[in-house]
Amino acid sequence: MATLPIEAVLPALKETLGTTENAVLVAAPGAGKTTRVPLALFEEPWLCGKKIVMLEPRRLAARAAAAFMARQLGESVGETVGYRVRMDTRVGPKTRIEVITEGVLTRMLQNDPALEEVGLVIFDEFHERNLHGDLGLALCLQSQALLREELRILVMSATLEAETVAELLGDAPVLSSAGRAFPVQTRFLESRAEGRIEPIVVQTIKQALAEESGDLLVFLPGTREIRRVESQLQAQGVGGQVKIVPLHGALSREAQDAAIAPSTPEVRKVVLATSIAETSLTVEGVRVVIDSGLMRVPRFSPRTGMSRLETVTVSRPSAEQRRGRAGRVAPGVCYRLWTEHEDKRLPMRSTPEILEADLAPLALELAVWGVHDPTELAWLDAPPAAAFAQARELLCQLGALTEDGTLTAHGKRMAEFGLHPRLAHLVLQAVPLQLGSLACELAAVLNERDFLPGQDADLRLRVEALRAGQADRGMIAEANRWKRALGVEAEEKGDLDYCGLLLAFAHPDRIAQRRGNGRFLLRNGRGAMFLDAQPLSFVPYLVAAELDDQGTESRIFLAAHVEESQLREHFQGQIETERIIEWDGGAKAVRARRRERLGSLLLKETTLQDPDADEVLGALLRGIAVEGLDLLPWTKAAKQLQERLTFMHQHDLSWPDVTRTALTDTLAEWLAPHLYGLKNREDLQRLQLVGILESMLSYAQRRELDECAPTHLTVPSGSRIPIDYSDLDAPVLAVRLQEMFGLQETPRIAHGRVPLTLHLLSPAQRPVQVTRDLASFWQNAYFEVKKDLKGRYPKHHWPDDPNLATPTHRAKPRGS
DNA sequence: CTCTCCCT
Incomplete structure (x- = not known):
């Protein structure tokens, strides 16, 4: 067997773990750490005959590592080396090395917090920062601190985040080993890529097929982009010369196996892959990597309780990992579809899963572990408070936790x-x-x-x-x-x-x-x-x-x-029944209904037979406030009374304020007593507003009103002319000029304080003159006006001295 | 017009 680079650090690693509990080992992919380290350590005396467990992020990797190590020992899996993954366990009484997946460790710890049979826990590929890896490490560290001070913990990682891990492990020593990969040349874009990524990907694939030998591995964010690139390559005839193979997680196992199998020497292969090919699957025979620089990640929203997929820029470690895929068999080439300038700004790390994931499973594990507050444990990145709170709330709803956060029997069974x-x-x-x-x-x-x-x-x-x-x-x-x-x-x-x-x-x-x-x-x-x-x-x-x-x-x-x-x-207990008595703006009526709701869902609505009178009144008042006072029957008389009262209020604040604003603001006081039993616009139309407004006055005010702000004025002709109070500052008397003959001074109201504004009209009711000084009119303007009126109404009498003339209310001249 | 793993 060829000497692996990892061999160089093994003596130092043995020595370190002989004297201290925790250590960090940094080694590039391909250094051989996954298989060499457990085999080198399992007979060390400090293990005291206990087992090594090693965590892998994936079942496939765990089984493969166990099989490889067993072969090295000339045994089969389940003897000295075994594995334990979900749904599949192969360990025996002799087993000293157990390769397990990350979630299995959590279950082991929950069953035996002291890990009595384990001497060393190895976290492999820890840089992936999966949720279960982070949780497992946090639990192990607490177990070590409280129950098993001689338990060894070794964290193996491919990246330099090692320093922060070492700190978390109590300033543990960091050992490192060089990788074994072939050199990979990196090529950047000359200028920034704009718009869609697919055309540039297609162009680069064609360029790489021309410039380089060997198979291509192309990293794209998702299946949508894979489909588009594939069809564009076919459209441009590339599919004729080479084999184009999609590779993503939704494919069947057979399709995935076919995609990663080495191609025959005469056929070149272009693999269009998601990030599945970054760590989970190794594509054989690749010499060229083309990296779009994008990946899709799930992002959990505590607000909605759902995950959404987001396309993000890859981190530097991801980009390095992708690049490394070109150097596994021979020196390779990596085309990065971004500029050298952009390269300097790549994120230094990917977001650890714990910061973006649904934390309900983690919250349940912590509750079983006996931890209420996650800050009781040591984390590289603590679970975010909002997501954790949402997770606890969900667990309460599911009955796993009580209101105060204690684990229930149901919760315990759920976790198992x-x-x-x-x-x-x-x-x-x-x-x-x-x-x-x-x-x-x-x-x-x-x-x-x-x-x-x-x-x-x-x-x-x-x-x-x-x-x-x-x-x-x-x-x-x-x-x-x-x-x-x-x-x-x-x-x-x-x-x-x-x-x-x-x-x-x-x-x-x-x-x-x-x-x-x-x-x-x-x-x-x-x-x-x-x-x-x-x-x-x-x-x-x-x-x-x-x-x-x-x-x-x-x-x-x-x-x-x-x-x-x-x-x-x-869900009977969660269905809420509510009684709704509210103004219906469409029907212009108060609606009294009974509603059964499940959250935002309205299951059933029925009319309420005997709604509470006060609630109906309240709804009616709110309706009037929303719709405005026009909902009420403002007859001419009512309107004039309102204007007269407003006129009075302006001169004496002890009078009620009945402006529209004031009336709207005080509906409950002046109008409410008249609304019992009413429920819609038709009912309101039958109200007697004059009487209602008058009822706001004292007896003395009612008498004073007629004196100070009379509805009508009797003019010299004997006519009773209505006074228009719509202009508060200047009430108007509109009267034919002829009816005013003999009256010298402007008539006044409000105890003589306010002169009426006279709109003097022609016999045909056309305005002739506006004045607040009748005496001056007779003396001056009248003579001009008279000439004009004489011309237009020659049959009428237009006297030279209006003060001595007889006023007349007749539109037609006498005797005509 | 859907990333990817994982749990005695």
Whole structure:
């Protein structure tokens, strides 16, 4: 066996762990640390015969590492070296090295916080900073501090974030080892790429095929871009010369295996991959990497409880990892589709999962561990407070925690399931309903990537396919394992009509009601919809399992029908009944209704038979305030009375203020007493506003009103002419000039304080003159006016001395 | 017009 670069640091590593508990080992990919380190250490005396457990981020990697090490010892897996991953365990009584996946460590710690049988925990590929890795390290560190001070912890990482890890491990020594990869030449863009990435990718692929030999690995953010690049390459005839192979997580295992297998020497291969090829899968025979510099990441929103996919710039470590994929078999080339200037500004690290993930599973693990406040543990990055609080709230809703945050028996059982708390709750709720078997099938379907993507969103199709053996074998095995754990294997297959109800246990916030047109309203108030019409578009209620959380209306990818009667039976305690008595602006009436709500969903609305009179009155008053005073019957008389009172108020503030503003502000005082039993505009139209306004006055004020602000004035002709109070500062008397003959002075009101403004009119009621000084008019302007009137109304009498003339109210001259 | 892993 060739000497690996890692061999150089092994003696120092043995010595370090012989004297101190914690250490950090930095080694580039390909240095051989994953297989060499456990084999070098498992017989060290400081282990005292205890085991080494090593964490891998992926099941595949864990099994592969165990198999490789077993071969090195000339044994098979399960002897000295074993592995323990989800759904698959191979360890025996002799096993000294257990390669496990990150989540398994959490379960081991929860069962045995002191890890009595373990002498050393190795965190491999720790730079990936997965949620379970971070949690496992935090728990291990506390176990070491409180229960097992001689427990060794070794963190292995490919990047220089080692220093911060070393600090977290109590200033642990850092050892490093060089990598073994071949050199890779990096080529940047000359100028910044604008617009879509696909044309530049296509152009670079063609350039690399011409300039370089060997297979190409192209990193794209997602399947959409992969499809576009593929079709553009085909359109440009590239597909004829080379084999174009997509590679992403939604592909079947066979398609993935075909994509990563080495190509035959005569056919060149262009692999179009997502970040799956960055760490999880190794594509054989690659000499050229083309990196779009983009990746899609899920971002969880504590506000909506959903994840959304975002396209982001890759971090520097990611870009380095991608570049390294070109140097595994020979010196290689990496085309980076950004400029050298932009390269300097790449983020120094990817965002650790704990900062952006759904923290409900973590919060449940911490509750089982006995930690209320995550700051009691040591973290590289503590769980963000908002997301953690949201997670605790969800756990309360699911009954895993009590109000004060203590773990319930139900919560403890949920944690033991190794399922997301929502799904564990679904399964546990189903058992007493004799739906345990269906629940296990549903949980298996929901726990994995959708195997019928793009098809009809109905979950029942997936469960049917699973029952027919058309799902992934692992998924079927998963369902069966839970059935055994619950003792429900023998249970009759639950009716598929219960899928929606069970899903509602997991996602009570995603119960949705039809709004029409394939659009739905979620219980949490958000909108959701199907892109194309399908049977589920027309059901009154459904529960959404998967949504995209983009924009104002989320797209529904996966859902199940639920009956209103099922919701009523199982969510009775969450249905709120409210009595609503409110003004209906459309009908212009008070509506009294009884509503049953499930969150934002209105399940039922009925008319309330005997609404409380005071509440009706309140709603009517609010209606009038909103609609305005025009809702009331303002007759001419009422309007004039309001103007007269306003006139009085202006001169004496002891009078009520009845301006529109004041009346609107004081509806409850002046109007409310007259509204009992009224409920709509028609009722209001029958009100007697004159009487209502008058009732605001004292007896003395009523008498004074007629004196000071009379409705009419009797002019010399004997006519009673109405006074117009609409201009508060200058009440107007509009009267034919002829009726005023003989009156010398301007008539006054308000105890003589306010002269009326006279609008003097022609016999045909046309305005002739406006004056507040009648005496002056007679003496001056009258003579000019007279000439004009004589011309136009020659048959009328236009005297030279108006003071001596007889006033007349007749429009036609006498005797005509 | 959907990233990717993982849980006795």
